[in-house]
Amino acid sequence: MALLALEDLTVRFRTRGGTVHAVNGVSFDLEAGETLGLVGESGCGKTATGLAMLRLLPRPAGRVEGGRVVFAGRDLLSLSEAEMRDLRGREIAMVFQDPMTSLNPVLTIGTQLIETLVAHRQLRGAAARGRAIELLEIVGIPQAARSLRRYPHQFSGGMRQRVMIAIALALAPRLLIADEPTTALDVTIQAQVLELIEELTRESGTAVILITHDLGVVAGRTQRICVMYAGFVVETATTRQLFAAPRHPYTVGLLHSIPRPQATGIGELIPIEGAPPEQLTAPSGCPFAPRCAWRIAACWVDNPALVPLTRDGTVAGEVVNTGPQATHRLACHNPASAEEARAGRPLRPGFEAAPPPTDILAVQPAGSAA
Amino acid sequence: MIGSPTSAARRPGDAAAPYPAPGGATPLPPRPLLEVSGLAVHFPIRQGLFFSRQTGTIRAVDGVSFTIDRGETLGLVGESGCGKSTTVRALVRLLRPTAGSIRFDGVELTRLEGDALRELRRRFQMIFQDPYSSLDPRLTVEAIVAEPLEAHGVGTARERAARVAELLDAVGLPPAVAERYPHEFSGGQRQRIGVARALALQPELVAADEPVSALDVSIQAQIVNLLKQLQQRFHLTYLFVAHDLAVVRHMSDRVAVMYLGRIVELARAEELYRAPLHPYTVALLSAAPVPDPLIEARRRRIILSGEVPSPAAPPPGCRFHTRCWLRERLGRPEACETVDPAVRSVLDGHLVACHFAEQVGASAEQRRATGGGNEDAGWTDGGIGQTKGEAENPRSRGGRD
Structure with a gap:
């Protein structure tokens, strides 16, 4: 049985502008010790998915409308607040993008670290202090004993993120949710921090969900990837499959939007036209259709389900949910072929993206754009 | 007319490029458009509330020299705090350099003041990182883009409106946006507005400080392509500052790497990334x-x-x-x-x-x-799906469509 199973998770945010359909039926599994990347651009629902799992959605605006988050056999969404509090930190920990806002600025690093150990580990006094120093040493904080008496603002961004990782991994949780853990950091520091997370979670057998917009970061650090768009998982595969043979036009578009460091340096970028939808209504068709170069008529009226790629996706006729053999799944009516994925545009002679049916146009929020 | 649409062929050092220089001077000198030497920007560290005294100096930029040819893009790359943004701000004289020389088209910038500086400033403009804070929320897009024209007393109100329409078209925005306010736009569209404003006075040099790093990947590519397109069309010279090595390489002819206030390496982009x-x-x-x-x-x-x-x-x-x-x-x-x-x-x-x-x-x-x-x-x-591994991975081949 998988360590974690998300089933049809649905999250809504009530805002003054209306109800935002942030997460729309997301499902995935995670095996113990596995590393999964959750990739997408701002607003795609990747952070809301992470917060919903830990029941940390900002209230009262955000709420889980449906679905289950089954962790080690228990549905987290039906636990009591006390049970959930006990589980957070001990079983599931989270690292956020900005360590300055997730650390308490008026408490020393030591207090915050020891607090975690005392609350969950029944360690007291010198024992807790000793363990705290040990943890800071593991994450590479120089002069660990002295650092315990320091406040978050006395550390640099990279060091603060190390402290966060020390706190998150203090209790050897079974799952770590890392939400853009290195986005605020410089590239050389990013490499240090990612290396640290990888090393520590490998040692403790901790599964990781790495939430990021950076395809470079997930390429080297995950075994499997879910690509999200407008609150839907649109493509999922093992990391190697996804990069070697992306099939969803959005994934293809993302890969062609990043400059590839090629020798010639003149490879043109192929941007995705337009901008993501506002998600104030459920999309009437595929949420990506208004920006998609591959769209056919069906894309405007029918939102495709995430289904296994039958011919090259199944292993021995069976759908595999997790691990290095995971099945390549796709939510697309008209996937890109391998050649098209490479070229970044549809190559079929005479093919043109289907124009929006006029009656649908009225309710499509996106589609205009630069 | 915004510029010469025929100046399609541009190359660094292409002195014969048909760019109409302001002031009517057609023959272009073969020297670089911008020559920076020994540039330093130091900030005093002060302490004490009533008798504040200087207790130290932050050497944000400490002896930086480079040149940029006409039509060329120089990339400036480095991590936060390396002084790349300070360098740009000193170049466009948003900051006063502590030492060094900045020659723009042969004119020493560091000693210019008042009207002379204002006049020269028309020829170099800046694009900022954050399209959310660099546009005045109380002004319409038209007012924002027309602001530099008004500040420099260019044209009549009618001419300025026509010019704004041209600029919006050049950056890929429909004319209707002129009446709207910045908050109505997404990050990518705001950055287009910022670009339109920077181009209003037909500058020769555009300094872009992290122009795409606040944008989502798919939008980044739109702006990167736009900047390249505009460079061709208007024969612009760019100083392109970013921390993203791949984006800098994509944009630049030459690249300078900064560390702690200094340029530690400068070479042709290809050369720098290869060796x-x-x-x-x-x-x-x-x-x-x-x-x-x-x-x-x-x-x-x-x-x-x-x-x-x-x-x-x-x-x-x-x-x-x-x-x-x-x-x-x-x-x-x-x-x-x-x-x-x-x-x-x-x-x-x-x-x-x-x-x-x-x-x-x-x-x-x-x-x-x-x-x-x-x-x-x-x-x-390498290219997408073209890595060696594809051949090694049997499941990534065949069986498609």
Whole structure:
């Protein structure tokens, strides 16, 4: 049985502008010790998915409308607040993008670290202090004993993120949710921090969900990837499959939007036209259709389900949910072929993206754009 | 007319390019458009509430020299605090340089004041990082884009409106947006508005400070393409500042790498990414993640120890010596700690500030970081789905459509 199973998770945010359909039926599994990347651009629902799992959605605006988050056999969404509090930190920990806002600025690093150990580990006094120093040493904080008496603002961004990782991994949780853990950091520091997370979670057998917009970061650090768009998982595969043979036009578009460091340096970028939808209504068709170069008529009226790629996706006729053999799944009516994925545009002679049916146009929020 | 639409062919140093220089001077001198030498920007650190006294100096930019040719793009890359933004701000005179010379088209900028500075400033403009804070929320798009025209007293109200429409069209926005306010737009559209404003006065040099780093990946590509397109169309010269190595390479003809207030390496983009000669550049290239799992699996990163020292107290000798992997490799030669390495030309026009740059060229680290030899780091070849691994992975082949 998988360590974690998300089933049809649905999250809504009530805002003054209306109800935002942030997460729309997301499902995935995670095996113990596995590393999964959750990739997408701002607003795609990747952070809301992470917060919903830990029941940390900002209230009262955000709420889980449906679905289950089954962790080690228990549905987290039906636990009591006390049970959930006990589980957070001990079983599931989270690292956020900005360590300055997730650390308490008026408490020393030591207090915050020891607090975690005392609350969950029944360690007291010198024992807790000793363990705290040990943890800071593991994450590479120089002069660990002295650092315990320091406040978050006395550390640099990279060091603060190390402290966060020390706190998150203090209790050897079974799952770590890392939400853009290195986005605020410089590239050389990013490499240090990612290396640290990888090393520590490998040692403790901790599964990781790495939430990021950076395809470079997930390429080297995950075994499997879910690509999200407008609150839907649109493509999922093992990391190697996804990069070697992306099939969803959005994934293809993302890969062609990043400059590839090629020798010639003149490879043109192929941007995705337009901008993501506002998600104030459920999309009437595929949420990506208004920006998609591959769209056919069906894309405007029918939102495709995430289904296994039958011919090259199944292993021995069976759908595999997790691990290095995971099945390549796709939510697309008209996937890109391998050649098209490479070229970044549809190559079929005479093919043109289907124009929006006029009656649908009225309710499509996106589609205009630069 | 915004500029000459026929100036399609542009190359660095192409002095014959038909760019109509303001003032009617048609023949262009072959010298660089911008010459910076020994530029320094220091900020005093003050302490004390009533009797504030200077207790130190932050050497944000500390002796930077480079040139930019007409029509060329110079990329400036480095990590936060390296002084790249300060350099740009000093160039457009948003900051007063502490020392050094900035010559724009032969005119010394650092000594210009008042009207003379205003007049010259028309010819260099800036694009800012944050499209959310760099546009006045109370002004319509039309007012924002027309502002530089009004400030310089260009045209009548009617002419200015026509010019705004032209500019909006050039940056790919429909004319209807003129009446709207910044908050109604997405980040990418706001950045287009910022670009339109920067181009309003037909500048020759545009300094862009992290123009795409606040944008989502798919939108980044739109703006990068737009900037390249506008450069061709209006024969612009760019100073392109960013921390993203791949984006800088994509945009630039030449690239300068900054560390702690200094340029440590400057070379043609191709050259710099193929054969970097400064240990810091090698480390940067090796640390930057490449969107290809097969390359990532093979790469070995140089993890720099420690953090960037404070620019208030830069290390003696070479500023990078406290984190340098090459120094460790060479058994900590004394020169690194005592002698500040001068910028020298190693190969044809490849500038580097390292005592042991020759050793970098011979190192396995350089090959690994750049993909020279057999170890592919992704900086030299590859395309989507074209990596070697595809052939190795039977499931990624066949069975499609």
